[in-house]
Amino acid sequence: MATADTASHVLALATGWVVLAFVTIAGGAIVYRMWNGDIDLSEVISEPSGDASMSRFQLLIFTFVIAVSLFAIIADQHVFPQIPQGVLVLLGISGSSYLVSKGIQFSSAEGVTGGAPTVTIAPQRAFVAADGASSATFTATTAKDGDAVTWALFPATGAGAITQNGVYTAPSALPTSPYVVVQATTKDNATDVAVVELH
Amino acid sequence: MPSVADATSFVIAAFLAALAAGVGIRLLTGGINTRGLFHGRRRGGRAYFSPERVQLLAVTLWTAANYVTDALRVHSLPDVPPATLALLGGSHAIYLGGKAVARFAPLGTNERNG
Numbered sequence: 001m002a003t004a005d006t007a008s009h010v011l012a013l014a015t016g017w018v019v020l021a022f023v024t025i026a027g028g029a030i031v032y033r034m035w036n037g038d039i040d041l042s043e044v045i046s047e048p049s050g051d052a053s054m055s056r057f058q059l060l061i062f063t064f065v066i067a068v069s070l071f072a073i074i075a076d077q078h079v080f081p082q083i084p085q086g087v088l089v090l091l092g093i094s095g096s097s098y099l100v101s102k103g104i105q106f107s108s109a110e111g112v113t114g115g116a117p118t119v120t121i122a123p124q125r126a127f128v129a130a131d132g133a134s135s136a137t138f139t140a141t142t143a144k145d146g147d148a149v150t151w152a153l154f155p156a157t158g159a160g161a162i163t164q165n166g167v168y169t170a171p172s173a174l175p176t177s178p179y180v181v182v183q184a185t186t187k188d189n190a191t192d193v194a195v196v197e198l199h
Numbered sequence: 200m201p202s203v204a205d206a207t208s209f210v211i212a213a214f215l216a217a218l219a220a221g222v223g224i225r226l227l228t229g230g231i232n233t234r235g236l237f238h239g240r241r242r243g244g245r246a247y248f249s250p251e252r253v254q255l256l257a258v259t260l261w262t263a264a265n266y267v268t269d270a271l272r273v274h275s276l277p278d279v280p281p282a283t284l285a286l287l288g289g290s291h292a293i294y295l296g297g298k299a300v301a302r303f304a305p306l307g308t309n310e311r312n313g
Contacts, residue, residue, distance in 0.1 A: 020207050030214075031214065031221065034218075035221060041225055042225075043231075049240075057236065061263050062259075062263065065263045065266055068215060071212065072270065075211075081275055081276040082276070084277065086281075087279055089284055090279045090287065097291040097294070
Protein backbone atom coordinates (compact mmCIF):
# COMPACT_ATOMS: atom_id res chain seq x y z
CA MET A 1 0.00 0.00 0.00
CA ALA A 2 2.83 2.35 1.03
CA THR A 3 4.69 1.48 -2.17
CA ALA A 4 1.58 2.32 -4.23
CA ASP A 5 1.23 5.69 -2.45
CA THR A 6 4.90 6.50 -3.05
CA ALA A 7 4.64 5.56 -6.73
CA SER A 8 1.52 7.67 -7.08
CA HIS A 9 3.26 10.62 -5.41
CA VAL A 10 6.30 10.30 -7.67
CA LEU A 11 4.06 10.08 -10.73
CA ALA A 12 2.13 13.21 -9.68
CA LEU A 13 5.38 15.06 -9.06
CA ALA A 14 6.85 13.97 -12.40
CA THR A 15 3.66 15.00 -14.19
CA GLY A 16 3.81 18.38 -12.49
CA TRP A 17 7.39 18.98 -13.62
CA VAL A 18 6.65 17.80 -17.18
CA VAL A 19 3.63 20.13 -17.44
CA LEU A 20 5.69 22.98 -15.98
CA ALA A 21 8.49 22.31 -18.50
CA PHE A 22 5.95 22.42 -21.35
CA VAL A 23 4.38 25.65 -20.05
CA THR A 24 7.85 27.21 -19.60
CA ILE A 25 8.96 26.29 -23.13
CA ALA A 26 5.66 27.48 -24.67
CA GLY A 27 5.64 30.72 -22.66
CA GLY A 28 9.33 31.34 -23.36
CA ALA A 29 8.81 30.77 -27.09
CA ILE A 30 5.89 33.21 -27.14
CA VAL A 31 7.83 35.91 -25.27
CA TYR A 32 10.97 35.37 -27.38
CA ARG A 33 9.04 35.57 -30.66
CA MET A 34 7.16 38.61 -29.41
CA TRP A 35 10.37 40.44 -28.54
CA ASN A 36 12.17 39.66 -31.81
CA GLY A 37 9.11 40.59 -33.87
CA ASP A 38 8.09 37.14 -35.18
CA ILE A 39 4.79 37.65 -33.33
CA ASP A 40 3.65 41.00 -34.65
CA LEU A 41 1.81 43.02 -32.00
CA SER A 42 1.65 46.24 -34.02
CA GLU A 43 -2.00 45.70 -35.00
CA VAL A 44 -3.13 44.07 -31.75
CA ILE A 45 -5.68 46.83 -31.02
CA SER A 46 -6.24 47.85 -34.65
CA GLU A 47 -9.21 47.45 -36.94
CA PRO A 48 -8.99 46.18 -40.53
CA SER A 49 -9.19 49.87 -41.54
CA GLY A 50 -5.90 50.57 -39.70
CA ASP A 51 -7.47 52.73 -36.96
CA ALA A 52 -6.87 51.76 -33.32
CA SER A 53 -9.94 50.38 -31.55
CA MET A 54 -10.99 51.63 -28.12
CA SER A 55 -13.02 48.43 -27.51
CA ARG A 56 -10.00 46.22 -28.19
CA PHE A 57 -7.81 48.42 -26.00
CA GLN A 58 -10.32 48.13 -23.14
CA LEU A 59 -10.50 44.34 -23.53
CA LEU A 60 -6.68 44.23 -23.39
CA ILE A 61 -6.58 46.28 -20.16
CA PHE A 62 -9.31 44.23 -18.45
CA THR A 63 -7.71 40.94 -19.50
CA PHE A 64 -4.38 41.97 -17.96
CA VAL A 65 -6.02 43.26 -14.78
CA ILE A 66 -8.08 40.09 -14.21
CA ALA A 67 -5.18 37.79 -15.14
CA VAL A 68 -2.73 39.50 -12.81
CA SER A 69 -5.27 39.64 -9.95
CA LEU A 70 -6.20 35.97 -10.42
CA PHE A 71 -2.56 34.94 -10.49
CA ALA A 72 -1.74 36.98 -7.37
CA ILE A 73 -4.61 35.36 -5.42
CA ILE A 74 -3.72 31.80 -6.55
CA ALA A 75 -0.01 32.30 -5.76
CA ASP A 76 -0.91 33.72 -2.34
CA GLN A 77 -3.58 31.24 -1.24
CA HIS A 78 -2.84 28.15 -3.41
CA VAL A 79 -6.52 27.74 -4.30
CA PHE A 80 -8.44 28.69 -7.42
CA PRO A 81 -10.83 31.40 -6.21
CA GLN A 82 -14.51 31.68 -7.02
CA ILE A 83 -14.90 34.16 -9.90
CA PRO A 84 -17.28 36.88 -8.60
CA GLN A 85 -20.38 37.55 -10.64
CA GLY A 86 -19.44 41.24 -10.97
CA VAL A 87 -16.25 40.31 -12.84
CA LEU A 88 -18.22 38.22 -15.31
CA VAL A 89 -20.70 41.07 -15.79
CA LEU A 90 -17.81 43.52 -16.33
CA LEU A 91 -16.24 41.30 -19.01
CA GLY A 92 -19.72 40.74 -20.47
CA ILE A 93 -20.33 44.50 -20.78
CA SER A 94 -16.93 44.97 -22.40
CA GLY A 95 -17.34 42.03 -24.80
CA SER A 96 -20.92 42.77 -25.84
CA SER A 97 -20.13 46.46 -26.34
CA TYR A 98 -17.27 45.37 -28.62
CA LEU A 99 -19.66 43.23 -30.67
CA VAL A 100 -22.27 46.01 -30.98
CA SER A 101 -19.55 48.48 -31.93
CA LYS A 102 -18.33 46.10 -34.69
CA GLY A 103 -21.91 45.72 -35.89
CA ILE A 104 -22.21 49.51 -36.23
CA GLN A 105 -18.82 49.79 -37.89
CA PHE A 106 -19.26 47.01 -40.46
CA SER A 107 -22.77 48.15 -41.38
CA SER A 108 -21.12 50.33 -44.05
CA ALA A 109 -18.26 49.75 -46.47
CA GLU A 110 -16.11 52.57 -45.12
CA GLY A 111 -16.14 50.89 -41.72
CA VAL A 112 -13.95 48.21 -43.27
CA THR A 113 -11.67 50.37 -45.38
CA GLY A 114 -11.59 53.37 -43.04
CA GLY A 115 -13.05 55.57 -45.75
CA ALA A 116 -13.08 55.22 -49.52
CA PRO A 117 -11.36 56.19 -51.73
CA THR A 118 -8.22 55.79 -49.64
CA VAL A 119 -6.00 57.78 -52.00
CA THR A 120 -6.71 60.63 -54.41
CA ILE A 121 -4.22 62.35 -56.72
CA ALA A 122 -4.44 66.05 -57.52
CA PRO A 123 -4.40 67.36 -60.17
CA GLN A 124 -5.97 64.62 -62.24
CA ARG A 125 -4.50 65.99 -65.49
CA ALA A 126 -1.39 68.02 -66.32
CA PHE A 127 0.07 69.40 -69.56
CA VAL A 128 3.88 69.39 -69.69
CA ALA A 129 6.38 70.27 -72.41
CA ALA A 130 8.61 67.35 -73.47
CA ASP A 131 11.85 69.32 -73.08
CA GLY A 132 13.60 67.27 -70.37
CA ALA A 133 13.19 70.06 -67.77
CA SER A 134 9.52 70.96 -67.43
CA SER A 135 7.79 69.44 -64.45
CA ALA A 136 4.45 69.05 -62.69
CA THR A 137 3.83 68.34 -59.03
CA PHE A 138 1.21 65.83 -57.95
CA THR A 139 -0.09 65.40 -54.43
CA ALA A 140 -1.69 62.28 -53.00
CA THR A 141 -4.32 62.63 -50.27
CA THR A 142 -4.89 59.48 -48.26
CA ALA A 143 -7.89 58.60 -46.09
CA LYS A 144 -5.46 57.85 -43.28
CA ASP A 145 -3.52 61.07 -42.86
CA GLY A 146 0.22 60.67 -43.20
CA ASP A 147 0.16 57.38 -45.14
CA ALA A 148 3.10 57.26 -47.53
CA VAL A 149 2.43 56.46 -51.18
CA THR A 150 4.63 54.99 -53.90
CA TRP A 151 4.65 56.83 -57.22
CA ALA A 152 5.02 55.11 -60.58
CA LEU A 153 4.80 56.01 -64.30
CA PHE A 154 3.29 54.04 -67.17
CA PRO A 155 4.97 53.40 -69.55
CA ALA A 156 7.91 52.88 -67.23
CA THR A 157 10.54 53.90 -69.82
CA GLY A 158 10.77 56.94 -72.05
CA ALA A 159 7.97 58.75 -70.22
CA GLY A 160 10.10 60.92 -67.95
CA ALA A 161 10.64 60.46 -64.23
CA ILE A 162 8.76 60.95 -60.98
CA THR A 163 10.21 61.39 -57.50
CA GLN A 164 8.71 59.83 -54.39
CA ASN A 165 7.46 63.33 -53.52
CA GLY A 166 5.25 63.31 -56.62
CA VAL A 167 7.34 65.68 -58.77
CA TYR A 168 7.12 64.60 -62.42
CA THR A 169 9.82 65.66 -64.91
CA ALA A 170 9.14 65.34 -68.62
CA PRO A 171 11.39 63.38 -71.01
CA SER A 172 13.61 65.33 -73.42
CA ALA A 173 11.81 63.91 -76.46
CA LEU A 174 8.17 63.26 -77.18
CA PRO A 175 7.48 59.49 -76.88
CA THR A 176 5.29 57.53 -79.31
CA SER A 177 2.21 58.22 -77.17
CA PRO A 178 1.99 61.71 -75.60
CA TYR A 179 -0.01 60.36 -72.64
CA VAL A 180 1.72 59.24 -69.43
CA VAL A 181 -0.16 57.64 -66.54
CA VAL A 182 0.93 58.67 -63.04
CA GLN A 183 -0.05 56.19 -60.34
CA ALA A 184 0.05 56.52 -56.53
CA THR A 185 -0.23 53.35 -54.40
CA THR A 186 -0.65 53.18 -50.63
CA LYS A 187 0.77 50.38 -48.50
CA ASP A 188 -2.78 48.94 -48.40
CA ASN A 189 -2.68 48.75 -52.22
CA ALA A 190 -5.24 51.49 -52.73
CA THR A 191 -4.43 53.30 -55.96
CA ASP A 192 -5.39 56.35 -57.94
CA VAL A 193 -4.13 57.56 -61.32
CA ALA A 194 -3.65 60.89 -63.07
CA VAL A 195 -2.66 61.66 -66.67
CA VAL A 196 0.18 63.80 -68.04
CA GLU A 197 -0.24 65.01 -71.61
CA LEU A 198 3.11 65.82 -73.20
CA HIS A 199 3.39 68.37 -75.97
CA MET B 200 15.02 22.35 -4.65
CA PRO B 201 11.86 24.46 -5.15
CA SER B 202 8.45 22.79 -5.13
CA VAL B 203 6.45 22.48 -8.36
CA ALA B 204 4.01 25.09 -7.02
CA ASP B 205 6.79 27.62 -6.31
CA ALA B 206 8.43 27.04 -9.69
CA THR B 207 5.06 27.37 -11.46
CA SER B 208 4.40 30.64 -9.64
CA PHE B 209 7.76 31.97 -10.74
CA VAL B 210 7.27 30.92 -14.38
CA ILE B 211 3.75 32.39 -14.63
CA ALA B 212 4.84 35.63 -12.90
CA ALA B 213 7.78 35.97 -15.29
CA PHE B 214 5.54 35.25 -18.29
CA LEU B 215 2.89 37.81 -17.25
CA ALA B 216 5.58 40.40 -16.47
CA ALA B 217 7.32 39.88 -19.83
CA LEU B 218 3.98 40.04 -21.66
CA ALA B 219 2.93 43.23 -19.83
CA ALA B 220 6.35 44.82 -20.39
CA GLY B 221 6.33 43.89 -24.08
CA VAL B 222 2.86 45.34 -24.64
CA GLY B 223 3.50 48.41 -22.42
CA ILE B 224 6.80 49.33 -24.10
CA ARG B 225 5.31 48.93 -27.57
CA LEU B 226 2.34 51.08 -26.62
CA LEU B 227 4.66 53.84 -25.38
CA THR B 228 7.15 53.65 -28.25
CA GLY B 229 4.61 53.36 -31.06
CA GLY B 230 5.31 49.67 -31.73
CA ILE B 231 1.58 49.08 -31.29
CA ASN B 232 -0.56 51.20 -33.55
CA THR B 233 -2.67 53.68 -31.53
CA ARG B 234 -3.46 55.97 -34.44
CA GLY B 235 -7.07 57.07 -34.31
CA LEU B 236 -7.67 55.82 -30.76
CA PHE B 237 -9.46 59.07 -29.92
CA HIS B 238 -11.01 59.49 -33.37
CA GLY B 239 -14.23 58.10 -34.74
CA ARG B 240 -15.29 57.98 -38.38
CA ARG B 241 -18.39 59.62 -39.73
CA ARG B 242 -20.45 58.28 -42.58
CA GLY B 243 -18.24 58.70 -45.65
CA GLY B 244 -15.05 57.85 -43.75
CA ARG B 245 -14.13 61.32 -42.45
CA ALA B 246 -12.30 61.16 -39.07
CA TYR B 247 -13.38 63.35 -36.11
CA PHE B 248 -12.18 63.85 -32.54
CA SER B 249 -14.40 61.72 -30.32
CA PRO B 250 -14.99 62.79 -26.69
CA GLU B 251 -17.03 59.61 -26.11
CA ARG B 252 -13.86 57.57 -26.65
CA VAL B 253 -11.90 59.73 -24.21
CA GLN B 254 -14.53 59.27 -21.47
CA LEU B 255 -14.59 55.49 -22.12
CA LEU B 256 -10.81 55.31 -21.71
CA ALA B 257 -10.97 57.36 -18.49
CA VAL B 258 -13.70 55.12 -17.01
CA THR B 259 -11.80 51.98 -18.12
CA LEU B 260 -8.55 53.10 -16.45
CA TRP B 261 -10.42 54.17 -13.30
CA THR B 262 -12.23 50.80 -13.11
CA ALA B 263 -9.02 48.84 -13.71
CA ALA B 264 -7.05 50.82 -11.11
CA ASN B 265 -9.86 50.43 -8.55
CA TYR B 266 -10.04 46.69 -9.14
CA VAL B 267 -6.30 46.14 -8.74
CA THR B 268 -6.29 48.27 -5.55
CA ASP B 269 -9.19 46.23 -4.13
CA ALA B 270 -7.51 42.92 -5.03
CA LEU B 271 -4.31 43.95 -3.25
CA ARG B 272 -6.29 45.14 -0.21
CA VAL B 273 -8.58 42.16 0.38
CA HIS B 274 -6.23 39.37 -0.85
CA SER B 275 -9.03 37.71 -2.79
CA LEU B 276 -10.67 38.21 -6.15
CA PRO B 277 -12.95 41.15 -5.33
CA ASP B 278 -16.43 41.58 -6.72
CA VAL B 279 -17.11 44.65 -8.86
CA PRO B 280 -19.55 47.01 -7.07
CA PRO B 281 -22.92 47.51 -8.85
CA ALA B 282 -22.23 51.28 -9.00
CA THR B 283 -19.01 50.64 -10.96
CA LEU B 284 -20.83 48.29 -13.33
CA ALA B 285 -23.54 50.93 -13.84
CA LEU B 286 -20.87 53.56 -14.54
CA LEU B 287 -19.12 51.29 -17.03
CA GLY B 288 -22.44 50.39 -18.67
CA GLY B 289 -23.35 54.08 -18.98
CA SER B 290 -19.94 54.89 -20.41
CA HIS B 291 -20.35 52.16 -23.02
CA ALA B 292 -23.83 53.42 -23.87
CA ILE B 293 -22.40 56.92 -24.51
CA TYR B 294 -19.60 55.45 -26.63
CA LEU B 295 -21.94 53.26 -28.70
CA GLY B 296 -24.52 56.05 -29.00
CA GLY B 297 -21.89 58.48 -30.29
CA LYS B 298 -20.58 55.90 -32.72
CA ALA B 299 -24.06 55.10 -34.03
CA VAL B 300 -24.91 58.80 -34.49
CA ALA B 301 -21.63 59.45 -36.33
CA ARG B 302 -22.13 56.43 -38.56
CA PHE B 303 -25.82 56.77 -39.41
CA ALA B 304 -26.60 60.50 -39.13
CA PRO B 305 -26.96 62.34 -42.46
CA LEU B 306 -23.88 64.28 -43.55
CA GLY B 307 -23.78 68.06 -43.07
CA THR B 308 -23.39 70.37 -46.08
CA ASN B 309 -19.66 70.92 -45.42
CA GLU B 310 -18.99 67.20 -45.14
CA ARG B 311 -20.91 66.42 -48.35
CA ASN B 312 -18.81 68.99 -50.18
CA GLY B 313 -15.58 67.60 -48.68
